[in-house]
Amino acid sequence: MDTEEHHNSSLDPDYYHDFNGSFHWFMHHCTLELNYDTRRAILFLLYLVIFVAGLIENVLVVWINWRRHSKSTVTFCVLNVGLADLLLVLTIPFWMLEVALNQVWVWGWALCKLTHLVYTVNMYSSVFFLTYMTVERYLAIARPSQTWGLKEKRKRGIVCACLWTFSLFLTLLENVHVELMEWDEPGCYMFPTYSYNEWYTSITILSLTCSCLIPAVVITIFNFLIARAVKATAGFEGRRSCWVVHVYSLVFMLCWIPRHMVIFLMLLDELLPYTTFSCNFVDMLYFSYCIVDCISLFHCVANPIIYNFLSKGFRSNLINAVVRYIPKEIANPKEKEGSGSSTSHSVVVENAANDIPPNQEQWAK
DSSP: OOHHHHHHHHTSTTTOOOTTSOOTTTTOOOOOOOOHHHHHHHHHHHHHHHHHHHHHHHHHHHHHHHHHOOOOHHHHHHHHHHHHHHHHHTTHHHHHHHHHTTSOOOSHHHHHHHHHHHHHHHHHHHHHHHHHHHHHHHHHHHOTTOOOOHHHHHHHHHHHHHHHHHHHHHHHHHHTTEEEEESSSEEEEEOOSSOHHHHHHHHHHHHHIIIIIHHHHHHHHHHHHHHHHHHTSOSHHHHHHHHHHHHHHHHHHHHHHHHHHHHHHHHHHHHSTTTSSOHHHHHHHHHHHHHHHHHHTTHHHHHHIIIIITOHHHHHHHHHHHHTTSOHHHHOHHHHTTOTTOOOHHHHHHHHHTOOOHHHHTTOO
16 A cells, blocks of 8 residues: 555545544555455444344343333343443444445434434443442342332432433533534534544543443442352352353453453554554554444343343243233143143243242342
């Protein structure tokens, strides 16, 4: 790739990241050849898988947990996480078409602002409610005899409102600069018109701290405390519970750390141009950002599985809810014949719903 070719590629939104008008690698010769068509195909397929799986899973999560009317704060957090992930998943078709059209935005200015707002608010809120849920899960084990009353309900409502409000605040810091730009083709970009370096540095540090560093530390510490508490439980259930808790931390790290690591390296490149990384490394860094950003969306698929479908209580409630909409003749044809050995399907499900170990119900709701 010669200098002129790299100069042209720098005008791509993935590389044109210094809106003050200076190109870090304008006069440098990069030898790395990157296949953007392959990246577009991979991104489209990843978005498609996440959208289909995430939509189905999170609709079930919201539906079942809404029906439960549980007083548990953990269930309340699971419901909010499911709602946040569901709203985030609903924005994916817009990004799929943008990828297919090579960064061309065809939805207009209003949806450009709205989709970014919905996407970012729910990205933050999903992480915040996971963090809050982890703390509450530990408290449910540490203080199992705590009574539920109006005070607890009011506290839960205040925390919920604060988390959604803080997510909106962090989003608006970015969303005010999201605009529909008319270059060769219309595109939806975050384009501050002044003091870009200062704004970019501030918003990146704030985002890394609030959506990655603090949640990762809190989730890891409290999951460790939960695992230590349930490890003392005798038998298979205690070992299984301990293993599941460690999976919580691992999934969070796998989904979010790659994205935030790339963002951190991009920040270093902005603060220390020319000296920190080579030209080829910077090319690869900005090329890979779209991929790791898409991979982070897999939390919309993983969260319903590890926080809901692994729970015996959730599975029982799901089966019970589904069976209610199945005609009894189809669900249990023997019952129609009056067979004495057959049992009503609703009774079976209700009995299964109650077959939950007490020590597991406290943290695995």
